[in-house]
Amino acid sequence: MSLLAVNGLTKVENRNEVVKNISFCQKVSEKIAIAGATGSGKTTLLKMIAGLIQPSSGTIFFDNKRVIGPDEQLLPGHPQIAYLSQHFELRNNYKVYELLEMQNKITEDMINGGFHFDIS
Numbered sequence: 001m002s003l004l005a006v007n008g009l010t011k012v013e014n015r016n017e018v019v020k021n022i023s024f025c026q027k028v029s030e031k032i033a034i035a036g037a038t039g040s041g042k043t044t045l046l047k048m049i050a051g052l053i054q055p056s057s058g059t060i061f062f063d064n065k066r067v068i069g070p071d072e073q074l075l076p077g078h079p080q081i082a083y084l085s086q087h088f089e090l091r092n093n094y095k096v097y098e099l100l101e102m103q104n105k106i107t108e109d110m111i112n113g114g115f116h117f118d119i120s
Contacts, residue, residue: 006025
């Protein structure tokens with residue numbers, strides 16, 4: 001059973017395919033790396049998965065529920081998926097730990113498994 005399923009995800013901007021036909025499944029506890037050159041669509045892909053950018057086509061399912069895009073809801077974003085920018089942008093003047101705490105329910109298993117951040 002997949003925690004995250006991305007099927008045929010495509011994003012077109014100004015007649016340019018920024019993300020083209022991406023599909024993958026991620027199981028619980030499985031890690032996936034996304035690598036590519038600058039401008040290859042990595043950030044766009046992650047923002048679509050988080051529900052912050054509307055895909056041109058394709059579907060995203062998180063925990064067997066479809067992730068809906070910002071064109072389909074009043075407040076963009078999926079309540080169980082956090083997107084943290086590589087440029088350290090924080091929405092609404094939150095500190096990093098506050099954003100992560102609010103968006104992700106970090107379990108004790110994750111902390112004991114090596115996930116740690118310093119909030120001092």
